[in-house]
Amino acid sequence: MLRQSLQPGRWRPFARSLSSLPINVSTAPTTEETTYSLKELARRKRKTEWKRRQGGQSFLDHLIVHVRAGKGGDGCVAFHRELYKPFGPPSGGNGGRGGDVYFLPTHHLTTLSSVTPRIRGNQGSHGQGTWQGGRNGAPLVVKVPLGTVVRELTKEEVAKYNFKDEWEAEEEALAGLSPEERLEKLRAKRWVHYPRYQDNNLKRAEFKEAERILWKEERARRIQRRRRALNPLFLDLDTAVETALSDDSPLGLGNRESLGHLIASGGAGGLGNPNFLSTNHRSPKFATRGHEGEFITLSLELKILADVGLVGMPNAGKSTLLRALTGGRAKSEVASYAFTTLNPVVGVIRVANDGIFEGWRGEGVVHDETQIEEERHLELMEQGAFADSLTRNQKRTGAGHDTAYSGHDFDLLEEFRFTIADNPGLISRASEDVGLGHSFLRSMERSLALVYVVDLSGPAPWDELRVLRDELETYQHGMSARARMVIANKADLLGCDDQNPQLVEDARRKLQRLVEFVEEELGPLDVVPVSAKFSNNLTKVVGLMRGYVEDAREELKRSRESKTE
Template identity: 30%
Template sequence: MKFVDEANLRVEAGDGGNGCLSFRREKYVPRGGPDGGDGGDGGSVFLVADHNLNTLYDYRVSKVFRARRGGNGAGANRTGAKGDDLVLPVPVGTLCFDRDTDELIGDLTADGQRLRVAQGGFHGLGNARFKSSTNRAPRKTTDGTPGEQRNLRLELKLLADVGLVGLPNAGKSTLLSAVSGARPRVADYPFTTLTPQVGVVGVGPLRSFTLVDLPGLIEGAAEGIGLGHRFLKHSQRTRLLLHVVDILPPDGQPPAEAVAAIAGELAAFSPELAGRERWLVLNKADLLPEDERAALRDDIVRELDWRGPVYMVSALDPDSLRPLLGDVMTRLEALREAVSDGDDEGGDEAE
């Protein structure tokens, strides 16, 4: 199925059912009185996060979704049936916006999380509701209220712990396939990755993290040039970025220039994203003799004045990847613990 990360749709909740005007009429029961029942509530529309989905493709095909209307009331104090709610499954990581106001309605970040996006109409009242000591035969009823209608924009931002960024042909897809069970398309030409690819990296017993490979960026990506600009948003949920660089690119571009170009695109797209923790991964080390690797790494670090962690790896050499994966896992565990401690402290203050 085609990967789609944005979709526009219209949702219409069901109207409430109308109240009934009725009087009890039975043999031997004179002046039986009012017995009109209430209508039923209209169905609401909900979005539900489903971890089995990874695309919004279905919402490009169907555009309008309606919940059921509530049933009308009936005589003998019978209440109309409640309209069934309409539940629309979406991938985990979906944001829902009101297209008319651009208001963020909700962010579905956990499997099974529900978000009501259109409230069903409320039921009308039957004439039995209006009976009183001074009004024994009321002829008053009310209609159900209309269901809420909304134009929505769904936007998917993949949930992943670590994101791979870099120029086309930097070896990101090969790296992902080497460390996880993901099988992205790999070829010796640019832009083989046309959609984000997610894999789970196992580091040890009960220790794993998710890694997303984003389509290659080029200069001007933040302004819409190339493919990567459409998917930069998927890196916004990551805790850590791995900047993958080809140490011997076919076009001869110096690695330091490649790093600077991507850093500029990240900053142009989002200053917050540019400030995200980013590690430098010098890839395809197998193309260099071992005695030349350290010198090249030191030259790149000096040109960039790089202050963060640096790794020289080869997707073809599992031994070169183990230190990187181990350090990433350790860093993510520290970040998760920090977030957990912050939540605990916030809870204590609230109490």
């Protein structure tokens, strides 16, 4: 890739980006190292601008969805015909039932961007002759992320979206018509007539009786819909749906997954003309059309499910900490500007029986992609440019990149695992939806334990803690009580004896002031100085987090058992 980037034909994209940089290229040195640095700056600039444009659109945690179940198929008007039977009995089949709409929570999704704002169920097939009933519409399964809260909107909330159910849409279409035209349109939407027999059917007493029963059933459905509106739908999809099949399940299902939670039921299929056969009416020439499926407007709100949530100001080092704890498997963005993380990122931490976590590479290993890339390319420059550069299929070797255990061995040694979430930076007045505001705080509501991350290299990390605590409490009363630890990140100077003694002493006094502030205002929280960039003191952090998660899970289990009793 590096060799390809230096080809002459690939200089034009870099030239366009270099024109916007505050560097005079014409007067810059023409050495190979400087040329690479300019191109690397241009590449990072383009990547940053693209991420700022696209990052906010790829993650979606709140969505209004209009769901309409499938419409039932129409009944059929037909008569049986075969050799020597020119006037057979009525043989129209019933229409198929409309497809239901289900929501299935799944671990594989982390955003609502895959859910369309308008969901329409599959329609049932129409009935056919020789008593052939229509096929039922296949159920529509909409996959949503685990942790989605589904809430049905009230009629007043739906009104501002100008979306109407089947009866409201029908009334709007009939507005301004005369009573005769109104009745004609109502009948055309509910009945199917044999060709050239519509006028004859409307005069028959049997049709009028069937029409009276039809109006009565429709009135019952409207009353049922009003009763349902009194108890709006509310689902908290915080657990995955069980996919195992029971022993007495029908044959042919195979490994078919469970459909999930029913959101809207499909409409019933229409009745074929044999359903209107009676002793007085031996040749019914009418059938009913299928009913519309249920319509419902929902508000989907995603609240990230993670055992531990990192809470910190922008550029406090949360993304670097997550990369260090997960061995780089959690692809959180790392850069030097504020609000680098625009979307929550969830990583999994696996802990072995000896306390070592997967991805641990020893003390002092650098978790800074920018620095690693620069050192690697400068090393290649000294060795003769890119003659020995790695291809895309080669892997870098060395002690700094070997994990404590291989993946296969760790599967046998794993004793405990938990998830940790890196969230966008929190700023003052975030509870008023300033900055990323509610998008950040919403993703923190489900965390079993919260961990503050502050920048120890800053002038006053205790002021950051005060802002974080106040914003959590303002957004949701009691939310700050779930905080269990304070990570003083960027504590690089505390472990360096060869640095300026005055700087080291200032860092230690700052840490002592932070500990005193936590004891006075935040209560019994653990304060752990770390350097996520150099992997210092991370084993202690993982051990403490494991204890928090175990306690929280046990308490949650006891509360659920008490509710069931």
